[in-house]
Each structure stands twice: as C-alpha cells, then as structure tokens.
Amino acid sequence: MTILSVFDIGLVVLLLGIGASTIAAREAFAAVIGFVVYGLLLSIAWVRLSAVDVALTEAAIGGGMTGMLMLGAVARLRVAKGSDTRASLPARVAAGVLSAIVAAGLAIAILSPPEAIPTLAPMVMENLAQSGLGNPVAGVLFVYRALDTLLEKVVLILALLGVWSLAPDNVWGGIPGLRVYARPDSTLTFLAQLLPPVGIVVAIYMCWVGAKEPGGAFQGGTVLAAMWLLVMIAGLTSVPSISQTWLRVLVVVGPVIFLAIGLAGMVLANAFLAYPSGYAKPLIVAVEVALTLSIGVALGLLAAGPPERVQQQ
C-alpha cells in the first residue's frame, strides 16, 4: 500500500464522515459549516482524480458560494419557528433501506466497468490544436460543447430572474436585502480595502490562464463576485438597485456576445457556434472576458438575494 492510497482512503473516510454529519447534525448552522468543509475536501478529491478544473469550480462554487448563501439563510431562519418533528422511525428505516439500495446499485455499476471504456478524449486532443487552446477542458467547454456553456449562462440569468421575481410587488426593482455590516475603522473595512485589488488580479489571471491551464471564466467570475460582495458587505459601496441599466447590461453582456459570435459563425464558418478558422483563440478569449464579467455580477446578485427595499430618492 503506497502513501498515496493511504491518503486517498483517509480522504474518502473524511468525506463520508463529514457528508454524513451534514445530514445528521441537529443544528442547521453546524450542518452548513460541515458542508463548506465538505466542499473543500471534495475539491481535493477532484485533484486526485486529475480534474483540476472541476476542483477549482467545486472549491469556488460548492464550498464558497453555496456555503455563503446557506449561512445567510441560516442567519435569517433563526427567527423562524422550527419544527422538532423528525420523521417517524419506520419512515426513517424505510428511507434508509431505499437510500442503501440506490447507493448499492451505483456501487455495482462502478465495480463492473465495461470492457471497452468509451471515451472521446483522443478526438478532443486530435482537434484541439485547431482551436489554439491548450486546456482540453476549456476546448470542450468553448468549442465542442459551446451550446452547453451558452445555455449554462442562460440558466444563471434565469435563476437570477427567478430570485428577483420573489420580491413583493411594492419593492420590485429595489435594492437586494444583503446584510451590510458598515462600521468605520473596523477590521472588515480594512479587509475590504486591501483584498479587492489582489482579488481582481487573481480573477483576471484565472480567466486568462484558463485557455492553457486549469482555470477559466467561471472560476475568475466567482472571485470577482466574492470581491464585489465583500466590498458591499463592508459598506464601502452601496448595494445597487436591480433596476439600474448598467447592472442589467453587465448581467447579459457575456451571453449576448457569446450568442452574437455564435450567430456570426453561421455565416462565416457554416455552423452555429463555430469559429472561423484562425480566429478561434481570440474569439474564445473575448467571450471568456465578457462571460467573466457577467458571471461575476450574476453570482454577486444571486448571493445578494431578492430586492427588499425601494430606492430612497
């Protein structure tokens, strides 16, 4: 048994233990903290599976953004009347048996792999050079499965519309109810002044390096969103009302440019979302830059939640 396999076994034990504790924990707060730790450990598991792009996304979204959303929700739900009614014992046993059957079915599928493992990796690598990209995952995201990536951004916008439309009628178009902890000279203000320049450089770096190495628009956009949220929470900049035109333009600019280039591809390269030969790399980089901005703003607004008060004139 090598050191690495011992490490893997330890990692799996930790993942399962913390995963189970998020389900079993009595307090919602403890469950959410467990979930954030779980997300970070899971990204280490992705690194062990040689999927560094996925690891970055999981750490940024699974641990960071989802954790922040849930912590905010837990803080608000403290005032709620919770219910202590857990499911009855027979129901829990039945659920346990059902879950165990599903898990066992998956485990059997994993333990009996097919003879010839289907893979598209050789085809990806054969044609990757034409796109000018060095990172095969970015190649799949922006060249072969560009439609998926475009629709994924549309899903983000749809989710944002859904969240906004949960606002009561009288505050529609108002200011999201993000909790602001504005105190002059506090440590939080100091952090919000110090960190964003560094964070913005990191975001640009991640977006830029995504063409060649692990990284990309999504990871960069998440860092941008985190910086924006930090500045808003520290009260250094006000939370904008959602009816601002610049805000709405920023949210859609990435997908719109993506779509425009895709439609231009119908004329110039004979297929929707195809790139004219020789121009693939600059076009993809342009799309990635626009997407990074849009993703940053959309994620920040999703985390800020639906509008809760109207703009004061």
Place this chain on the structure above:
Amino acid sequence: MNLVLDIFTVSAVSAGALFLLAGTVGLLRFPDPLTRLHALTKVDNLGLGLVVLGLLPQADGPFGALKLVSIWLLVQLSGAIVAQLIAGAVRQRGPHG
C-alpha cells in the same frame, strides 16, 4: 544537492503537518471560542508557513514559488482578519451567543 533539498522539504512539511495537527487538536479541545481562535491563528499560520517553505525548493520556477508565497500571505491575511471578526462577535454577544 537534490537529496539535500528533498530532505529539507520532507522535514519542513512534516514539521508543518505537526503544527497543523496540534492546531486542530487545540481547535477541538480548547474550552471557549477565544482560546480556539488562538490555536487556529497562531498554529495554522506557522503550520502552513512551514509547508510552503518546504515546498519552495520543489516549486515550478520562480513564478511557482511566488504563487506559493502569495497563497501563504493571503491565508495569513484572511486568517488574521477572520479571527479578529469572530473575536469581535464573541465580545459583543458573549461566548454562547
């Protein structure tokens, strides 16, 4: 030369891991939030610092080394500030609030 560097890496990373372990034990065993924070901020930074120091000779050129050092600095910064914020909240609301 390589052997010396490897020995340096192994010993520094092991020392760092030991500090991380001690910090985690402190986090789990200390009685109240402030002492737990003490365990985290002091020992984690030293632990991570030693891990980074040990990995520096193995880094991928000067840029790789720079990235490692900046990760350490960023963790130092955020760790120190988060500890401050938690301590402030504890002082405001009491240890069980």
Place this chain on the structure above:
Amino acid sequence: MTAATLFGLCGAALVGFGLYGLVTNPEPLRKILAFNLLGSGVFLVFGVVSRRAAASGLGGDPVPQAMVITAIVVAFAATAMAIALVLRLLQETGRSTLSADNPGGTDTDRGNS
C-alpha cells in the same frame, strides 16, 4: 482497487446519504443541503468515468469533466433559487418548514391574507 474506484464508491455512498437526508429531514434548508450532497455524489461518479477513460496523455477524459463543471454551476443556480423560495416562505408565514400536518397552525391567518 484503484483510486478512481475508491472515489466512485465514495460517490455512491454520498448519493445514499443525500437521498436519506432529502427524504427524512423536515426543514427545506436541510433538504436543499442534502440535495447538494446527493448531487456532488453523482458528480464524483462522473469523475470516475472521466478518470477511467484517461487516454491521449491526459489525466482524464475532458468531456465528463466539462459536463461536471456545467452541472456544478447549474446546481448552484438551482440552490440559489431554492434558498430564495425558503426565505420568501419565512417572510410570508414566519415558518421555515412545510409541515402539512397542522392545518390549524398559528400562522395560517397571515398566509391567507
């Protein structure tokens, strides 16, 4: 057993945990959390598919990896939407649960207005 199979079994177990939490936990927020756990288990199974198909000098097949990245993003969007719904429920009814078994609950008057 290879590392990939080990993580695959871990993913299968996580799907089981998530499903159990989703069925048994009464609070919507905990259900959302369990659903995320379930999802990450499914993603891990995908990671195993990717790792097994390692070829062409790569650590893994990039196609499943790209699909998992898309899936993580979509899962986040759904989570954000679900949490907003839970918070709106709290605003409307003052409760954080969807218990259907107490129609005479104290808050029904506000819910109807």
